[in-house]
Amino acid sequence: MKALTYFSFLLCAAAIMVSCSSSEQETAQVIDVTAKARIDSTLTAFVANGKVAGASALIYEDGKEVYFGAFGFADKEARRPMDRNTIVKVYSMTKPITGTALMTLYEQGKFDLDDPLAKYAPEFADMTVYVGRGENGEYLGEPLERPITIRDLTRHTAGFGTNTNIPGLGDLIADADASNWNNTLTEMAEKMGQTPLWFQPGTQWQYGPSVDVQAFLVERISGQTYHEYVREHVLDPLRMEETRYVVPQKDIDRFSASYTQTESGLTQLPNEEAHAFNLKKWPLTPGGFGLTSTLDDYMKFAQMLVNNGTLKETTILEPETVKLMATNHLDENIEERSWLPSKGQVGFGIDFAVRLREPQSAEENNGVVGEFFWDGAATTLFWVDPVNKLTAVFFVQVFPFDGTLHKGFRDAVYGPVKVASKK
Structure with missing residues (x-):
């Protein structure tokens, strides 16, 4: 009987240890059931409140997809819903891709x-x-x-x-x-x-x-055209086939409309105007804007970065180069910084904003120290959180740039901002 009792005790102790381990693991996970519900609610509210016509988001954590959601319309006039394969204009989220292409040449000396x-x-x-x-x-x-x-x-x-x-x-x-x-x-x-x-x-x-x-x-x-070089050294190796300057006719029905906020509310821009740059090949292939992409395509780029330059068996950059890009290069003596401080407690690396400190107020953008990120003129956003091995891509298509959407989405991902107590 004593042996049985001791055996039962061991089983109970093991169960408690497993329970504690599971609890700790669940606590460490950023995107849990509560976070998913929070994100769903937030994106739904963006649409319901007329802030955007459609919104979508994709999040990976520790190499696995942990959230996808799409709400509202990619093209409200055509009644086409926002979807996983919706193509959007990423505008300045083109910049980190260009920086990556440039840094492959840096690695070559x-x-x-x-x-x-x-x-x-x-x-x-x-x-x-x-x-x-x-x-x-x-x-x-x-x-x-x-x-x-x-x-x-x-x-x-x-x-x-x-x-x-x-x-x-x-x-x-x-x-x-x-x-x-x-x-x-x-x-x-x-x-x-x-x-x-x-x-x-x-x-x-x-x-x-x-x-x-x-x-x-x-x-x-x-010695190559930029379009050829970025395809050969970044986009094609990552199989980012749908990250392009020109959207072919066969994919036009997946191309999101663009919207502008006016005094009378949300207004859809004519597609021929909004899509003009991406419907034909122009002589200019800008490094700062111009690419279109999908959630899954851009996530491949983000996953390469959180994995220190490698996606699966494909290496784009060495870990030291990714670290260099994600390190602040902006001297503290440079005080004139335009609107960069609106992004939060950040500096700037190589084509990324880099989070240096925790939020100092509840009104600031949420995030983790060490995170690097950038966004686009139509209020798109992505970030890489190396601490939690988390990457997020957020798509809307609305002008003017609306930072309150980023604030809301970030708070939905991480929970309300916890301001560090000042000693």
């Missing part, structure tokens, strides 16, 4: 990050910085204090003007029309090289055409 851009592209050898207009309206400039480096391109500190609304300089940017879709990347670079910079390299963070110059640099260094 083709350049160093602190090399002057003009070493490879003499189009940028004689740049000046805009300081104003003279009495007769003539342009006044000053010489560069130091050359633009490749690192400046990868962290948005090169000094390029961002738009045509900059007083004085905006007219010169408009006249150059460097980003015209009918320009090749070489023609774009030539026109940018003849346009004054907005500020001295390395002194400010300002979003702009730096990643388009990265695509040009890929062409110049590799």
